[in-house]
Each structure stands twice: as structure tokens, then as C-alpha cells.
Amino acid sequence: MIVRAEGASWFDASGRRYVDLGASHGVGNLGASAPDVVRAIQAQAGELLYLGSGYESPVRTEFLRKLLSLLPPSFGSVFLSNSGTEAVEAAIKIARSATRRPKIVAARRGFHGRTLGALSATWRRELREPFEPLVPEFAHVGFNEPEDLESEVDERTALLLIEPVQGEGGVHVASAEYLRAARTVTERVGALLGFDEVQTGIGRTGRLFAFQHAGVVPDLLTLAKSLAGGVPIGATVTTPEVESRFQGSHHSTFGGSPLACAAGIAALETVVRDRLAERAERLGQLALDRLRGIRSERIREVRGLGLLLGVELRERVAPILAALEERGFLAISAGSTVLRLIPPLVIPEEDWAAGLAAVEEAIVRG
DSSP, X not given: OEEEEEBTEEEETTOOEEEESSTTTTOOTTOBTOHHHHHHHHHHHTTOSOOOTTSOOHHHHHHHHHHHHTSOTTOOEEEEESSHHHHHHHHHHHHHHHHTOOEEEEETTOOOOSSHHHHHHOOOHHHHGGGOSOOSSEEXXXXXXXXXXXXXXXXXXXXXXXXXXXXXXXXXXXXXHHHHHHHHHHHHHTOEEEEEOTTTTTTTTSSSSGGGGTTOOOXXXXXXXXXXXXSOOEEEEEOHHHHHHOOSOOOOSSTTOHHHXXXXXXXXXXXXXXXXXXXXXXXXXHHHHHHHTOOOTTEEEEEEETTEEEXXXXXXXXXXXXXXXXXXXXXXXXXXXXXXXXOOTTOOHHHHHHHHHHHHHHHHHO
């Protein structure tokens, strides 16, 4: 029972403190109740709490301007919603409408959400089977296997959807070669390339957006989680050229609310001003070096990018998570055998060092 949080510290009903190593599921890039975000919410709530999307507002206009200013100039159109899965649903609809093609290709081990369209793009069988039949015309290819792209992405494909780093799927990092191959094959057959950066965006991987590591720019980009510092938001970003080919309609009652946009402005300003992407790169590399130095047969592999890290074990991860909680650290899994570490980008260095020491102790000593 968590009753209060501040930065990377969470407190239960008894007052015990826990350090967030991932329990915010990637929403907390700025930590809990970031001061600038709180002030922006308070000010906006007293001025304009809700406005339908048929009307313009200064706060929405400013949020869109600020978001697009951080992205490559090819982007220019944004659909705002309330979550990552909604952002993916919009991307699927935009791609099918703009290309007049039915097929969506995603990667094995990938996770894109739990609504029917996003779930159809998601790979994990245990998530899919209870709700089948899902949306037709979805196919899956090997992650980091460029040859699979050549055989599956064809003239019927509307969208190739990839996570630059698979979070839920085990923290697997896409190679630059794979992302370049994705760009090449989609351009050749006239399909759209989409990157799902719901978890990796807004500084998490050591860049503002993970695709910047490879220098491969997609046609569609999905964002959510930490985009508004803890307030629900989703964004589907595309090019004006793709938007011009979109037919039909898509809408969200609460998408792009003044409250979410005000929080989003504050969140983006904080990430840029405090150079949190650079901090994530530095702290992430320190963590990779330390975790890879742990001497234990229980570890199969350590991988990650920035402050999105995975420790794959040769056994189930649940006992490690329990041992960490006993020590005052909250982390999460990425599948049954992977410990996922996604702390706030503002985590104090002493807390991060203590968390890594706790991970080592939990693995080595149990």
C-alpha cells in the first residue's frame, strides 16, 4: 500500500521508504510528483481543466510545438490520446487508411498494448489467446533478424511496427543494422515504418528518442508513459504527407486535454533543461558495467540501453523481486526470467548505487 511518493522514493502506510527501480513501469522518468509538473497541473486546473478537441487552446498549441521541436523536421502531425495502447491503435488506423493496405507486421517478443488492435501486434501468446480471434492481417517477424523483414514485409503491408528496445519482451535492444534494414524494406515496398517508443521515449535510453541512436527516422512514432510526467497521455506522431493520405476519422474525448498538455510542457522542459537523457546514458553505462561484473551462474545475460536494463536469469525472477522488496527496492520483471530496471532518470546517484548493490546481493546471496 503506497500512500506517498517523492522523486525516486515511495512510502507505504507505515512510513517505510522504498526506492523505485522500475515499479513506475517507465512512467516516472521525472520521478514522482516532479515539482514543475505539479505546479503546471495546479495552475492549469484553475484555468481550463477540459476542452473538446474541436477547439484550439494555447496550452495544447504550445505542447505540440514543443514536442515537434524535439523531433526531426519530417514530423509535423500529432494525434493526442490518453495511453500507449491508444497511440498504437491510432498508428494502425492511420497506416491502413493512408496506404489502403491491410497488413501490419510487428516483431516477435514485442509488446504494443492490450486493446484488440494493439494486442494483435503484441506477440505473447498468454496475452493473446483468451481474446482470440484477434484482428486479422497481422504477422510477426524475428527481432534483430533483417532477413525476416525481406520475406514478410511486402506490397500488402501498411505498417512495420518495431520497438527500438523491447521492454516487456525482455529488454532486447534493436541493432542499428536491423533498424536500417527496416527503413530500407519499407521504402522499397511503399509501407510505413513505425517505432513504438511508449517506454523508450523522453530520455529513457540516453537520447530523447531511442531511434536517434541508429539515426533511422520512422514515418510514425508512438509515445506515452512519461510524456506528461505522470499524467495520462498518448501521442501518435507522423508526417504531414502521411496525414494528407488519411481518410476517415479518429477521435479521443479526453485526448490532448489542457491538463495533460500543461503537464507535458513542464515534463519536456524539465527533461531538456536538466539534461536527463545524458544522465540516463551515464548512469546506465555505469550500471551495465557493474551488473556485467557480477559473478554468478544464475545470470544468463545483462543487456540494455540507458536506464532501461534487463538481467536475464537462468531461473525465475520472482524470488529476486521479493528479495529486493525486502531490502527496500521495487523493481519489475520483463517476462518470467528477466529482472527489469527502469528507475526514474532523476534517481539520486547514492540510491542507484545502493539499488545495484541490492541487486547483486539478491542474486549472489538470495
